[in-house]
Amino acid sequence: MSEPMISIRNLTKTYVSVTPLRDVNLDIYRGDIIAIIGPSGTGKSTLLRMINRLETPTSGSIIVDGEDITAPGCRLDLVRQKIGMIFQSFNLFDQLTVVENIMAAPVSLRHVSRQDAYDQAMTLLKNVSLQSKALNYPSELSGGQQQRIAIVRALAMQPEMLLFDEPTSALDPTMVGEVESVIRRVARQGTTMMIVTHGMDFARSIATRVIYMDEGGVYEDGTPEQIFLHPQRERTRQFIQRLKVLTITIDSHDVDALGYIPLIEEFAEKNDIPRSVKNAMHSIFDEVCICILLPRLENPLIKMTTEYGADGQVMVNIQYNGPRFDIHDSDDDLALSIIKAVTTEKTYTYDATRADLPNQLSMRLIED
Numbered sequence: 220m221s222e223p224m225i226s227i228r229n230l231t232k233t234y235v236s237v238t239p240l241r242d243v244n245l246d247i248y249r250g251d252i253i254a255i256i257g258p259s260g261t262g263k264s265t266l267l268r269m270i271n272r273l274e275t276p277t278s279g280s281i282i283v284d285g286e287d288i289t290a291p292g293c294r295l296d297l298v299r300q301k302i303g304m305i306f307q308s309f310n311l312f313d314q315l316t317v318v319e320n321i322m323a324a325p326v327s328l329r330h331v332s333r334q335d336a337y338d339q340a341m342t343l344l345k346n347v348s349l350q351s352k353a354l355n356y357p358s359e360l361s362g363g364q365q366q367r368i369a370i371v372r373a374l375a376m377q378p379e380m381l382l383f384d385e386p387t388s389a390l391d392p393t394m395v396g397e398v399e400s401v402i403r404r405v406a407r408q409g410t411t412m413m414i415v416t417h418g419m420d421f422a423r424s425i426a427t428r429v430i431y432m433d434e435g436g437v438y439e440d441g442t443p444e445q446i447f448l449h450p451q452r453e454r455t456r457q458f459i460q461r462l463k464v465l466t467i468t469i470d471s472h473d474v475d476a477l478g479y480i481p482l483i484e485e486f487a488e489k490n491d492i493p494r495s496v497k498n499a500m501h502s503i504f505d506e507v508c509i510c511i512l513l514p515r516l517e518n519p520l521i522k523m524t525t526e527y528g529a530d531g532q533v534m535v536n537i538q539y540n541g542p543r544f545d546i547h548d549s550d551d552d553l554a555l556s557i558i559k560a561v562t563t564e565k566t567y568t569y570d571a572t573r574a575d576l577p578n579q580l581s582m583r584l585i586e587d
């Protein structure tokens with residue numbers, strides 16, 4: 220195998236009250252497209268931030284192209300020219316126009332002439348279909364457009380590697396696709412990348428390698444197939460399985476039914492659930508939970524669990540309190556006909572020994 224581009228050795232990062240990374244060892248090869256996944260707080264951002272030296276390791280080393288970037292006296296500006304980073308929150312310079320944002324680093328750090336920097340910026344903008352925004356300020360652009368500019372700004376430094384920390388998680392769902400497609404294109408051009416993401420479908424489709432982080436470091440490292448379909452270790456397995464379950468609990472009459480829409484949208488996006496099934500999830504939530512059950516229950520407690528199975532089937536299980544009540548005894552014919560249209564294999568049971576949630580309705584959503 221060729222020499223690694225980056226070798227991380229015995230890397231530890233300790234903050235006052237936590238040690239998110241403990242003795243991490245990792246080799247990154249040129250051309251790797253690494254998706255980093257894992258629960259919150261497992262040091263994914265910390266690892267990325269140390270690789271371009273926004274954070275200083277407590278101990279250990281990071282060797283980039285043979286040079287230890289954790290050594291005293293290391294030129295951090297050169298490290299950051301080589302390794303660009305894209306953040307969740309874009310981090311563009313608000314007081315500069317789009318084209319000036321892209322020109323700034325090449326002019327000041329790489330001493331490119333303003334004309335050359337401008338020409339390059341316009342070419343890059345054209346690649347992401349944003350040349351018409353060159354003279355706008357970032358605040359005049361949508362989140363998706365700002366993030367495409369942030370990617371272009373990083374590319375203008377001709378980096379050897381790009382680090383993305385949840386690049387689409389601050390975006391309106393309608394804009395996720397345009398940013399992912401730009402990242403995909405950069406990946407195809409061969410730039411080495413590490414991407415922290417909660418978008419599992421995106422991770423699976425773009426990555427050549429997936430790293431699951433947990434227990435203070437790299438817990439499992441493998442191909443997308445291995446990590447998503449055949450995880451070898453217990454915690455990876457649990458994490459992958461948990462992603463596929465969405466639980467929504469309603470415990471009051473003052474719920475904002477619209478507030479649940481993003482939860483379902485996000486779940487569907489993460490799991491690559493077809494639109495028709497996602498719409499069925501919305502329908503079931505609205506008709507069963509909000510229209511039929513909620514008005515009937517004096518002190519409501521409704522728990523809707525949606526599970527996306529390995530076979531691609533989506534099962535919904537709704538548990539609720541109150542006396543025995545099968546939704547089919549409801550007189551809301553419209554709601555019942557909507558439910559009937561999107562489900563199959565419905566079963567209703569009442570188990571009085573389950574004191575808090577004795578009623579249980581299970582069904583499978585139909586994919587049309």
Ligand SMILES: Nc1ncnc2c1ncn2[C@@H]1O[C@H](COP(=O)(O)OP(=O)(O)OP(=O)(O)O)[C@@H](O)[C@H]1O
Nearest residue numbers: 234235237239257258259260261262263264265266
């Ligand atoms: N500057 C800091 N000072 C103190 N603690 C920090 C600092 N930055 C991160 N931490 C802690 O280190 C741990 C790892 O944080 P990190 O942001 O790397 O996690 P993460 O895996 O990126 O999580 P998420 O998925 O929520 O973004 C957390 O417990 C966090 O609270």
Ligand SMILES: [Mg+2]
Nearest residue numbers: 263264265384
């Ligand atoms: Mg993070």
